[in-house]
Amino acid sequence: MSQSIIEVKGLSKSFGSHRVLQGIDFTVEPSQVVVVIGPSGSGKSTFLRCLNGLETAEAGSIRVCGHALVEQGKMIAEDKLDALRSEVGMVFQSFNLFPHLTVLDNITLAPQALRHTPRKQAEEEGRLLLKKVGLEHKADVYPGTLSGGQKQRVAIARALAMQPQLMLFDEPTSALDPELVGEVLQVMQTLASEGMTMLIVTHEMGFAREVADVVVVMDHGMIVEAGAPAQIFTAPKEARTRSFLQTLLSREASHGA
Amino acid sequence: MDLDFSPVWESWRALASGTAVTVEVTAAALLLGCVLGLLVGLGRLSPQRRIIYAICTSYLTIIRGTPLLVQLFILFFGLPHFGILLPAFVCGILGLGIYSGAYISEIVRGSIQSIEKGQMEAARSLGLSYRLAMRKVVLPQAFVRMIPALGNEFIALIKNSALVSLLTIADVMHEGEKIISVSYRSLEVYLAIAVIYLVLTGATTMILRRTEKALRADGRV
Numbered sequence: 001m002s003q004s005i006i007e008v009k010g011l012s013k014s015f016g017s018h019r020v021l022q023g024i025d026f027t028v029e030p031s032q033v034v035v036v037i038g039p040s041g042s043g044k045s046t047f048l049r050c051l052n053g054l055e056t057a058e059a060g061s062i063r064v065c066g067h068a069l070v071e072q073g074k075m076i077a078e079d080k081l082d083a084l085r086s087e088v089g090m091v092f093q094s095f096n097l098f099p100h101l102t103v104l105d106n107i108t109l110a111p112q113a114l115r116h117t118p119r120k121q122a123e124e125e126g127r128l129l130l131k132k133v134g135l136e137h138k139a140d141v142y143p144g145t146l147s148g149g150q151k152q153r154v155a156i157a158r159a160l161a162m163q164p165q166l167m168l169f170d171e172p173t174s175a176l177d178p179e180l181v182g183e184v185l186q187v188m189q190t191l192a193s194e195g196m197t198m199l200i201v202t203h204e205m206g207f208a209r210e211v212a213d214v215v216v217v218m219d220h221g222m223i224v225e226a227g228a229p230a231q232i233f234t235a236p237k238e239a240r241t242r243s244f245l246q247t248l249l250s251r252e253a254s255h256g257a
Numbered sequence: 258m259d260l261d262f263s264p265v266w267e268s269w270r271a272l273a274s275g276t277a278v279t280v281e282v283t284a285a286a287l288l289l290g291c292v293l294g295l296l297v298g299l300g301r302l303s304p305q306r307r308i309i310y311a312i313c314t315s316y317l318t319i320i321r322g323t324p325l326l327v328q329l330f331i332l333f334f335g336l337p338h339f340g341i342l343l344p345a346f347v348c349g350i351l352g353l354g355i356y357s358g359a360y361i362s363e364i365v366r367g368s369i370q371s372i373e374k375g376q377m378e379a380a381r382s383l384g385l386s387y388r389l390a391m392r393k394v395v396l397p398q399a400f401v402r403m404i405p406a407l408g409n410e411f412i413a414l415i416k417n418s419a420l421v422s423l424l425t426i427a428d429v430m431h432e433g434e435k436i437i438s439v440s441y442r443s444l445e446v447y448l449a450i451a452v453i454y455l456v457l458t459g460a461t462t463m464i465l466r467r468t469e470k471a472l473r474a475d476g477r478v
Contacts, residue, residue, distance in 0.1 A: 078386070085382055096376060
């Protein structure tokens, strides 16, 4: 029996009296690329952040990479959480590169600190990762000198340095100028084609259609529907999916895109 | 009015040795203050650890809320009542360090909180523990932001160190008083002492400014 990379059952969470997530059931299989879409405030990002323990769940259970993360609403101990996180790569909307470290040091920090990889080896691997995202010539500069697209590509390389089994992307292109979105999506597409398991919250519908194996539509903290991109985009079952896609389409039309 | 600086020149050795004592006391107190400030500042960042938080907050409240002179006298004249007899020099360093630590802790806490939340999240997401993330990612950035405020605190500490002359410590202030007691040239001696403090604080400002500049180079934030 092949084991799911992510298994979520009955996940719920509130911020104060506002219920952000209301009983989510969800699985991701190895090498699947799952794209989560939905209107803003639908709980997509919170859901993603629950999967590496950046947000604490209140009820339900989460298993990630074969380990329990949340069991009946209770988070595992801090040290186990750290170990689990090192197997899950996270890419943020705002990049969150470490500005006091060079690009290469951003990438080698975690392998050196956590896996005790010798500096030389970590740097060699780091340079390979930079090459993969097309930025080997930027190894020794500080992040402050990079464009948004370059920063996000470094952030992806940084996450890959821990050789994660799963990559989470929280609106990776939303903070980018339109002309820089392509370079980041391209790196993600390469990753997907190499068989990386990926969960992506995004508004890039073109990317979702092309790369995703499964598209998940969220609204009001619930999964409205999930399916292959062809089905979701051309023949959505749910009225809420249709109205969400409609507003997106009309917005794109009004922007002349 | 005639100014006569000859008593100052004649006892330059005493003033120089007093200045050395002032620098020693201040430097040691600074070190103690920084260590205390860092620990207390970190301790006050996590209110969920109630006991540590309560201890740190009480320390801050008491030390900031009472005069330094009173604290020094309690150490120097009060502790012997409990059989704890510390040399004046140690009392001076302890008193100044503990006092300064309270203010530094707030500087530490403030600069750590000014670092974007995403930095800690990114570090934790890579699998770094809270401590490791703090040490490798947050503190190095927070430190650069602390420098201007630390500069103010260091200068205050240098000036406050004049109070330890009242604990019989032979700092520059104390040496000055001795010169006055035999020469009666108070204005001249106090002016000389003022200049010495000015040089000490000026040098501190310059060193910190250079440090900050060096740390902010290369497009680092």
